Amino acid sequence: MIKKHNIVMEYINSQTLHLSDIDLLEIKDIINSGHPNEPYNINITNKALVITNTTFAKEIGFDLSFAKDSFERHKRDNILLLCPPLFEKATHSFFSFSDEYITKDGDEKAGILQISYRYKSRDKELKKLQKYISLQPSLKEVKAFTIAKDGFIHDIILHDYEAYKPTLEEIIARIEDGKKVKARLSEKSFTADRFTQDGIHFKSIDISSKSAIFDHTTIIFSILIDETKYLQKLDSLNIWMIIITVLGLVAIIIIHKIRNKETKLKDQDKFIQSSMHEIKTPLSIITLNNQLRELTAGKDEYSDEIDSAIKVLKISYDDMIFAMSENKIDYKVEPLSLSGLVKERIDYFKTIATSNSKDIKFNSTTPECIVNISSTELTRVIDNNISNAIKYADASSTINITVQNNKLSFHNHGKPIKDSKKIFTKYFRENKVVGGHGIGLNIVNAIAKKYMIKIEVTSDVDSGTSFSYIFKCHTDDTSKL
Helix, strand or coil: CHHHHHHHHHHHHCCCCCHHHCCCHHHHHHHCCCCCCCCEEEEEECCCCEEEEECCHHHCCCECHHHHHHHHHHHHHCCCCECCCEEECCCCEEEEEEEEEEEECCEEEEEEEEEEEECCCCHHHHHHHHHHHHCCCCEEEEEEEEECCCCCEEEECCCCCCCCCCCHHHHHHHHHHHHHHHHHHCCCCEEEEEEEECCEEEEEEEEEEECCCCCCCEEEEEEEEEHHHHHHCCCCCHHHHHHHHHHHHHHHHHHHHHCHHHCCHHHHHHHHHHHHHHHHHHHHHHHHHHHHHHHHHCCCHHHHHHHHHHHHHHHHHHHHHHHHCCCCCCCCCEEEEHHHHHHHHHHHHHHHHHHCCCEEEEEECCCCCEEEECHHHHHHHHHHHHHHHHHHECCCCEEEEEEECCEEEEEECECCCCCCCHHHCCCCCCCCCCCCCCCHHHHHHHHHHHCCCEEEEEEECCCEEEEEEECCECCCCCCCC
């Protein structure tokens, strides 16, 4: 895009006409060569920074003086920058821009040349996000802003509205809002404040997150929560899910998709890794807030529901991190008690099982089975099996887990499995109604192959479903193994 900017600037410098009279259609065809959708457009302003010549008719008369400080910095520092994707309210589209002062007849600031690149429409994804936020009664306000390398602040609309061309005053007001959020955050990544207004308790949350695509771009969020409604309707973690949704959808889906064509394949692993780290922060915040709530208000059915939801998220997060780092990390192999680690993980899943109206029973026999394996990998095997058993078992049923000599088994009653071989395929989900990523059993299968653990699966309507894993034990009594 910088190259195309220089081509247009060279063309303008070769013209003797006034800036507003230069025919831009010919040069527009040149920079859009090979692009059938013609994503590139040209804007030229007058000295007052109002667009007076353009190849995009809707931009005529648009006042760019709100960005004057950025233009001046670019000229002073002699730099030509490409800004991160900005959301334009008049067209519901994302654009990137380059800008540079034009020298004409000895005037070094005769106007601004601006080259714009219009990204593929993300209107469908944006409307889904806006609809989701609007349906949350406890969420009073969500604001999001991008802060570019040169300090320029631009807002992203996260509420539903009609497309319109904003006034200069509206644009400046939104920039000031962004500056206030930035000032509250300072160098921190998270701030929270409570206040009461008209008898209603509110919580204000500000979050800062580095962009996974642009190294020098920051995304900041300002979220206002009606805590009165929040405490009345806490049964589904709606408020904290919104925080994760905002971070995930805005920072990952929208920005990643609109930059997908220009992001090289070698950067995909880096993007996923950055995204997972961005999710880790709000997940930790949710956990801390629930712990603080229990300390101040005591444990109750709501805190148990929150704890259960947090653990489900944590298990999914751990699976994604493990899948992402597969074959890249050598986990420490050590002798572990099979029944000991199983008991530990069952305790972890108790609140999840209870919130899903399920019960877990455990039984073990002697001799103790000691297996040589990393605790991380054995935990993934146990967690994915318990998680699946809870998901697919009938309501109000019991999940039986047994360790018999060197055999670990998980048994439950529910809808039988149709294809016991295909379920270990990556991203395969036999029951698409129940949530999941389709990677859990694929991880289990990979670990089993690595440590030569034999897998046995049986499933029918009468007997229920059983997943059994036969380990190579290292015990004194091996006569039965």
